[in-house]
Amino acid sequence: MRTSRWRLGLIVPAGLVLLVGTxxxxxxxxxxxxxxxxxxxxRAALQHRATEFADEFDPSVKYGGxxxxxxxxxxxxxxxxxxxxxxxxxxxxADAERWRDASSSLLRLINQVVEETSREKDQA
Numbered sequence: 001m002r003t004s005r006w007r008l009g010l011i012v013p014a015g016l017v018l019l020v021g022t023x024x025x026x027x028x029x030x031x032x033x034x035x036x037x038x039x040x041x042x043r044a045a046l047q048h049r050a051t052e053f054a055d056e057f058d059p060s061v062k063y064g065g066x067x068x069x070x071x072x073x074x075x076x077x078x079x080x081x082x083x084x085x086x087x088x089x090x091x092x093x094a095d096a097e098r099w100r101d102a103s104s105s106l107l108r109l110i111n112q113v114v115e116e117t118s119r120e121k122d123q124a
Contacts, residue, residue: 009117016113020106027102031095038091042084053077 053073 005120009121013110013113013117016110020110024103024106027099031099035091035095038088042088046081046084049077049080 056073057070
């Protein structure tokens with residue numbers, strides 16, 4: 001009886017640690033995939049805007065659209081780039097905060113399991 005309880009006391013925490021490790025690896029991988037997809041979307045939007053800028057810039061220079069139009073386009077482009085940079089920074093901060101919250105919850109759960117296992121062992 002004591003041997004099976006002792007084994008169960010080792011198997012359950014070990015299983016939980018394995019499960020937590022697996023979930024952490026999956027979360028890390030999924031966050032990486034989401035970040036890659038967002039970066040690709042931002043890059044595509046920036047490329048599109050750069051192409052639009054180039055298309056607008058050429059006729060402006062050739063046909064005298066003027067420096068004012070070029071300045072407007074440059075200002076709009078720099079605002080869009082700044083917006084993407086702010087979005088990226090915000091998303092990185094949010095990801096880090098979610099990771100910290102999940103990690104601390106996980107550590108509390110593991111601590112509770114270890115304490116309960118210790119109490120059961122002491123009572124036996």
